[in-house]
Amino acid sequence: MGxxxxxxxxxxxxxxxxxxxAGIDLEIAAGxxxxxVGPNGAGKTTSLSMMTGLLRPDGGQVVINGRDVWADPPAxxxxxxxxxxxxxxxxxxxxxxxxxxxxxxxxxxxxxARDRAAQLLEVLDxxxxxxxxxxxxxxxxxxxAALGCALIHNPSVLFxxxxxxxxxxxxxxxxxxxxxxxxASGSTVLFSSxxxxxxxxxxxxxxxxxxxxxxxxxxxxxxxxxxTLQRAFIDLVGPRTSEExxxxxxxxxxx
Amino acid sequence: MAWLLVQLKLxxxxxxxxxxxxxxxxxxxxxxxxxxxxxxxxxxxxxxRGQSTSVDVTSVVFTLFAFGWxxxxxxxxxxxxxxxxxxxxxxxxxTRTLAVGLLxxxxxxxxxxxxxxxxxxxxVGLASGxxxxxxxxxxxxxxxxxxxxxxxxxxxxxANVLRSRRGRDFAAFLFIPIVALYETFTQVVPRLAASGxxxxxxxxxxxxxxxxxxxxxxxxxxxDASTGHPGTALLRLALLAGITxxxxxxxxxxLGRALVTADSSTQSSKVHGKVLPFARYGLRGTVTARLWxxxxxxxxxxxxxxxxxxxxxxVSVSAIVGQNKHVGVLIASAVFGAAFVGVFHAxxxxxxxxxxxxxxxxxxxxxxxxAYFSGQNIALAAIAVPLLAAVxxxxxxLARHPVYGLLGTAVDLAGVGAALGLCNILSVTLxxxxxxxxxxxxxxxxxxxxxxxxxxxxxxVIGVALAVIPVIVAIALTGHDPAAIRMPVLLVCSAGxxxxxxxxxxxxxxxxxEQRLPELCQVAxxxxx
Numbered sequence: 001m002g003x004x005x006x007x008x009x010x011x012x013x014x015x016x017x018x019x020x021x022a023g024i025d026l027e028i029a030a031g032x033x034x035x036x037v038g039p040n041g042a043g044k045t046t047s048l049s050m051m052t053g054l055l056r057p058d059g060g061q062v063v064i065n066g067r068d069v070w071a072d073p074p075a076x077x078x079x080x081x082x083x084x085x086x087x088x089x090x091x092x093x094x095x096x097x098x099x100x101x102x103x104x105x106x107x108x109x110x111x112x113a114r115d116r117a118a119q120l121l122e123v124l125d126x127x128x129x130x131x132x133x134x135x136x137x138x139x140x141x142x143x144x145a146a147l148g149c150a151l152i153h154n155p156s157v158l159f160x161x162x163x164x165x166x167x168x169x170x171x172x173x174x175x176x177x178x179x180x181x182x183x184a185s186g187s188t189v190l191f192s193s194x195x196x197x198x199x200x201x202x203x204x205x206x207x208x209x210x211x212x213x214x215x216x217x218x219x220x221x222x223x224x225x226x227x228t229l230q231r232a233f234i235d236l237v238g239p240r241t242s243e244e245x246x247x248x249x250x251x252x253x254x255x
Numbered sequence: 256m257a258w259l260l261v262q263l264k265l266x267x268x269x270x271x272x273x274x275x276x277x278x279x280x281x282x283x284x285x286x287x288x289x290x291x292x293x294x295x296x297x298x299x300x301x302x303x304r305g306q307s308t309s310v311d312v313t314s315v316v317f318t319l320f321a322f323g324w325x326x327x328x329x330x331x332x333x334x335x336x337x338x339x340x341x342x343x344x345x346x347x348x349x350t351r352t353l354a355v356g357l358l359x360x361x362x363x364x365x366x367x368x369x370x371x372x373x374x375x376x377x378x379v380g381l382a383s384g385x386x387x388x389x390x391x392x393x394x395x396x397x398x399x400x401x402x403x404x405x406x407x408x409x410x411x412x413x414a415n416v417l418r419s420r421r422g423r424d425f426a427a428f429l430f431i432p433i434v435a436l437y438e439t440f441t442q443v444v445p446r447l448a449a450s451g452x453x454x455x456x457x458x459x460x461x462x463x464x465x466x467x468x469x470x471x472x473x474x475x476x477x478x479d480a481s482t483g484h485p486g487t488a489l490l491r492l493a494l495l496a497g498i499t500x501x502x503x504x505x506x507x508x509x510l511g512r513a514l515v516t517a518d519s520s521t522q523s524s525k526v527h528g529k530v531l532p533f534a535r536y537g538l539r540g541t542v543t544a545r546l547w548x549x550x551x552x553x554x555x556x557x558x559x560x561x562x563x564x565x566x567x568x569x570v571s572v573s574a575i576v577g578q579n580k581h582v583g584v585l586i587a588s589a590v591f592g593a594a595f596v597g598v599f600h601a602x603x604x605x606x607x608x609x610x611x612x613x614x615x616x617x618x619x620x621x622x623x624x625x626a627y628f629s630g631q632n633i634a635l636a637a638i639a640v641p642l643l644a645a646v647x648x649x650x651x652x653l654a655r656h657p658v659y660g661l662l663g664t665a666v667d668l669a670g671v672g673a674a675l676g677l678c679n680i681l682s683v684t685l686x687x688x689x690x691x692x693x694x695x696x697x698x699x700x701x702x703x704x705x706x707x708x709x710x711x712x713x714x715x716v717i718g719v720a721l722a723v724i725p726v727i728v729a730i731a732l733t734g735h736d737p738a739a740i741r742m743p744v745l746l747v748c749s750a751g752x753x754x755x756x757x758x759x760x761x762x763x764x765x766x767x768x769e770q771r772l773p774e775l776c777q778v779a780x781x782x783x784x
Contacts, residue, residue: 088608
């Protein structure tokens with residue numbers, strides 16, 4: 001493997017007494033479609049926020065394509081795209097205004113920002129709604145618009161936090177195809193999710209995080225070890241619930 | 256069912272007392288205010304006894320209460336879970352059963368009780384004799400029943416709209432006339448009353464048409480019964496009851512429809528204009544464009560500008576009405592206007608909320624941050640300067656001292672510059688998350704950050720007041736100079752001074768923000784908009 005697109009060393013973050021990320025190490029090769037999976041509260045969002053310069057770590061290093069995120073934030077920011085979990089956008093802008101705004105913020109000339117915005121809206125199946133306010137978009141449309149904002153400056157590494165959460169199958173397919181094409185061109189995607197089937201379908205590299213630590217990392221086959229990813233994941237992080245007590249009244253004909 | 260919904264309403268009220276300190280204090284304040292309104296209304300109506308215009312004033316009061324019941328539920332639509340029929344649509348309830356329950360729920364709580372108790376002041380002020388007293392009691396009950404039915408009918412028939420983004424925007428705008436009305440009652444009415452321009456006789460004849468509206472029917476029924484016309488009184492009450500029944504029937508019909516009508520919240524129209532304005536002017540122009548669009552499309556921004564104008568008007572009242580007019584307050588009004596521009600925009604990053612992350616990932620250094628802050632300042636100044644100048648001129652015209660329009664504008668120019676510079680600095684050094692609450696058109700400080708919110712407000716008001724002192728001193732010192740020289744010099748110097756302050760603020764803010772962008776992002780993502 002050459003120089004990794006994403007290299008994380010001993011990254012850690014605590015909130016008060018709670019250690020959210022306990023010194024993780026991770027390397028993702030360029031051109032990978034990588035998944036960061038873990039149960040709720042495992043530290044996925046905190047890790048991604050630190051990798052993208054949005055949350056200052058307590059320690060550790062993040063290097064994106066040779067640029068240290070925390071030593072030289074402007075250089076790193078210029079080559080990454082970010083989609084946050086809730087995809088909260090400037091919702092009083094129309095879809096095309098939003099994408100043009102994102103492009104202009106990234107320093108694209110006005111005409112180029114407008115052209116790319118139109119092309120992205122077309123590919124993301126938002127062209128018909130380009131002039132509607134983002135406030136009136138559905139969850140799936142917002143996720144697609146957020147993805148458009150993250151891609152408009154053609155980043156070499158894309159970070160996505162739960163990109164398909166709450167997205168309908170048709171929109172999910174659009175996003176999936178776009179990301180697959182993106183990585184096929186040599187760019188890198190790292191996304192967090194807790195939907196194992198999705199990760200299994202699209203990722204070639206997987207890291208499992210639990211309680212702020214990476215408990216497994218490698219190619220999909222290495223992490224699965226001959227099982228389904230779901231099974232391997234549960235074996236690694238362990239079941240979260242106690243023995244089922246059962247609801248004797250549920251499903252019976254009695255009320 | 257009625258009792259169950261009343262219990263639900265009472266439980267929600269009780270839960271407010273057990274939740275956050277903010278919810279608790281707002282519940283206690285609201286209840287105390289309701290008690291004050293009850294006592295004030297009762298006393299006011301009771302004091303009308305023996306006055307020739309008592310029935311006219313009573314009609315006005317009854318109509319005002321009906322208006323309140325009409326408007327306030329539109330603003331508080333998201334606050335009272337029992338107002339939205341969609342919340343109950345899933346349960347197997349018949350429409351009539353549900354209607355009775357919802358009506359009973361509306362009647363529960365401090366405010367309906369305060370209404371009844373307050374309006375009972377008519378038993379002292381307007382009613383006389385046993386029959387008058389009985390009719391007064393019935394009239395008050397019917398008046399409150401009419402108000403509740405009216406409120407339910409309007410909110411239910413508009414439920415789909417109110418639930419939508421456009422409906423919420425519309426409800427936000429109602430906040431401006433409510434603030435204006437409040438300022439009128441607290442600032443204008445007492446001064447007019449003190450100068451003798453407003454008395455109970457001012458309402459003489461006002462009910463020539465109010466008497467035919469349902470609230471007027473209730474007031475006149477009491478007077479008829481008290482002056483020996485029981486037949487007319489009963490006829491009026493029967494008419495009022497009939498109107499309430501018809502309104503109730505219409506409400507039940509619209510309730511039945513609302514329970515099975517699709518949510519219209521996703522329907523929307525397209526916006527005009529295909530290009531982001533000013534975007535060709537680099538990052539500065541791009542940021543200006545975004546904020547400029549928001550000033551037009553975001554109801555909160557429009558509410559802020561509306562309230563700023565109302566506050567300027569309220570501060571100037573003593574220059575316009577009353578016997579002893581103080582024209583100097585026109586200058587004070589300009590200072591307050593500029594200070595409130597600052598107060599409303601002193602937390603731009605917290606107010607922007609999670610979308611700030613999109614901007615933060617592109618803000619790569621001090622130069623881009625300077626462009627970012629100056630872009631914001633241009634958009635806000637483009638609205639603040641003409642608005643404050645227009646209000647200053649309008650108020651000076653009303654005070655019959657037009658020259659104060661120019662002097663006020665000079666203060667506006669310096670004050671807006673100072674306010675924007677302070678906004679830039681405070682947005683970076685004292686940022687705090689905000690949240691939008693159902694029923695509130697403005698964003699409120701997230702619990703735990705109150706001291707930051709108060710600090711930013713005080714810093715802005717005090718900072719702007721101090722910054723405009725040189726302009727006020729210049730105004731005072733040049734009082735005897737020819738206006739043709741004095742005014743242009745004052746305006747140009749104030750504008751230059753304001754510009755310098757705004758530029759300086761942007762400079763300081765950019766230097767501070769460069770080191771703190773991750774922390775600012777964390778504040779922004781904590782905002783719930």
